[in-house]
Amino acid sequence: MTNAISRGRGLIATMIVIVVCSGVVQGYLTPLLPVVGDHVGIGGVGQNTLYLLSQVAFTVLTPLLSRWGDIWGHRRLLLIAVTMVTVGSLLIAARPTAGTLAVGMVLQAAVVGFFPLLAGILRSRAPEHGRIGLSVLVGTLLLSIGTGGFVAGTLSDEHALAGLWTAVPFCALAVAAAIALPTSATPGAGRFNLPAALLLTSGLGALMLVLTEGQSWGWASVRSLLTIAAALVLLLAWIRVEQRSSHPLVDLGLLRNPRLAAVSAHTFCIAFGAIGFLGANAVYLGTEPDGTGLRPGLGLGARDISLVSLAMVAVGFLGSTATPRLARIIGDRAVLAAGGCVGAAGFLGLCLFHSSVLQYVAGALVVGLSTGMFEAATRSLSVEAVDEAETALSVGINEMALSLGAAIGAAVIGALWSSHTTGRGGVTSAGYQWAWGTCAVVALAGAAIGLLFRTRSHIPTLETGDACTERTA
CATH class of the missing domain: 4.10.860 (DNA Excision Repair, Uvrb; Chain A)
Known part of the structure; x- marks a missing residue:
């Protein structure tokens, strides 16, 4: 059993259990917060404060867990992170109050360490499955986020707080999987x-x-x-x-690596729109149009919105799993550029065609495809850009670029909306189009950065397991 988990498909299957937990945890609370907020007496301001706490915790824990993993062992820190998430999820479900929601969501933010730490174990134990393994994990993460939100929303239709238990069984399975995983073969080094x-x-x-x-x-x-x-x-x-x-704590010399710098900048640009616009996506889908064209929207209910989100992540899963094969055909540089162009095409489609559900969903699905492509490509390339002992930290830097890109994207979209509102506070058609257009421009910038990525003259060790020099083309 242990040998089967230590390498190949058994290792990836065990990691999938942990990634499913990560996705469910990241997706299940969002559709529940309004209902739960009413139950525990938290208004819109309080809910926004909870979101702020979780975002700060996400950003702070990313470099800490990554560095601790490189120093003290990826499996050890993964088990600690999974335990933190489990305790937070159980606390929220068992006793939902304003205080337990705040503490629980901060503990749940430890999911940001899952991917960097899993990447460190995968590179150490099964480098020959690196790209395919990471692409499958990314696709699984996307599907789990959408599925978690849909399941939680469905449970809460029956009982307002029932959806809060959605993550608990997945966390229990993730703890068992983390215990079963092997330790990294690379010894830890350095001090905190x-x-x-x-x-x-x-x-x-x-x-x-x-x-x-x-x-x-x-x-x-x-x-x-x-x-x-x-x-x-x-x-x-x-x-x-x-x-x-x-x-x-973070070797800033890593950022002088042109490969990692290009990958992180590309991640920032694509996350700006693909992740940063997700909140705006739900708002447009749920807004009831006023009939005059001044306040557009599609007027969908919560379940229909979750289905659209689920369709987006399903397409993202296809994009993620197809990326390794596409990279072998056209090369890493072209894949990065293509991901940016696909994202820009999706946002331009939303600018031009958004008056019906079918038109809007078509553009949103293209954005979802871009999300899967960039997440799979950048996570694999951030692993390959550095020495094995710095794997988790390198992936952590990429995760920070994703978080900052998404946060800044959401802030810019909010600022554009605030300058284009109706008398009753709704967002005008111009506000949405400025937001989508800005996301398209930044995605094109990401595509241009992708063209600056310097490919190696030999396929890196994650695919072949061979030694590889730093010669660039």
């Missing part, structure tokens, strides 16, 4: 840099705070400007501490 960790977490926390609250505060308000200044000072101080440290 506490001053750097405090500066980075504080700086990223301040940045996420202003991105989430800037629209309500006013981007030019004193509060926003002071928070931006604090974030910049803290992050600059972090960079200075890292450069002087013999044991950096």
